[in-house]
Amino acid sequence: MDLKKLQPNKALEKKLNIAAVVFTIVVILLLVWMRGPEPRYDFGIDFGFLPPLHSGLNLLTAGVLVAAFLYIKKGNMGMHQRMIYLAMGLSVLFLGSYVLYHITTPVTTYGGEGFISYIYYFFLITHVVLAAVILPFILFTFNRAFTGHFERHRKMARWVFPIWLYVAITGPICYLMLLPYY
Numbered sequence: 001m002d003l004k005k006l007q008p009n010k011a012l013e014k015k016l017n018i019a020a021v022v023f024t025i026v027v028i029l030l031l032v033w034m035r036g037p038e039p040r041y042d043f044g045i046d047f048g049f050l051p052p053l054h055s056g057l058n059l060l061t062a063g064v065l066v067a068a069f070l071y072i073k074k075g076n077m078g079m080h081q082r083m084i085y086l087a088m089g090l091s092v093l094f095l096g097s098y099v100l101y102h103i104t105t106p107v108t109t110y111g112g113e114g115f116i117s118y119i120y121y122f123f124l125i126t127h128v129v130l131a132a133v134i135l136p137f138i139l140f141t142f143n144r145a146f147t148g149h150f151e152r153h154r155k156m157a158r159w160v161f162p163i164w165l166y167v168a169i170t171g172p173i174c175y176l177m178l179l180p181y182y
Contacts, residue, residue, distance in 0.1 A: 010147070013146075024139070034102045051182065054175065058172050059168070111180070123173050137163075
């Protein structure tokens with residue numbers, strides 16, 4: 001598909017934005033529910049292997065986002081688009097495995113003390129809050145490009161990209177800091 005010839009489609013963007021809002025609300029409600037009084041399910045499988053996968057998916061997402069950024073800076077819209085699709089796919093895989101892990105496994109708490117605990121909680125809190133806040137904006141930014149509103153996409157992506165990248169990097173940092181307590 002030649003992206004430069006794509007005509008903006010406001011009606012499709014509006015529908016996709018509504019879907020993005022509904023998806024975001026469902027995800028946030030699901031995450032809040034997961035953090036309630038341990039609604040654990042036993043599928044007969046130990047999903048303790050998933051946290052390193054979560055970390056790896058986040059790291060891959062960060063690398064793919066950087067590649068997408070570099071491709072668009074070089075003017076290669078096709079590769080930029082492929083990288084964004086890949087980053088979105090990796091994020092969906094992360095979300096699915098994250099939910100599976102947390103509905104089947106007791107919460108692991110951080111056991112560090114002193115100054116390092118402040119660093120951990122800073123990363124954790126900013127990661128969680130920014131992940132929740134940025135989700136709909138990632139989808140809105142995607143929708144703008146998908147529907148041919150490239151200038152509006154560009155304006156939003158300038159501030160969405162660094163926040164998404166921060167979230168993708170701080171996830172593995174939190175994992176590595178929590179690793180001794182699993």
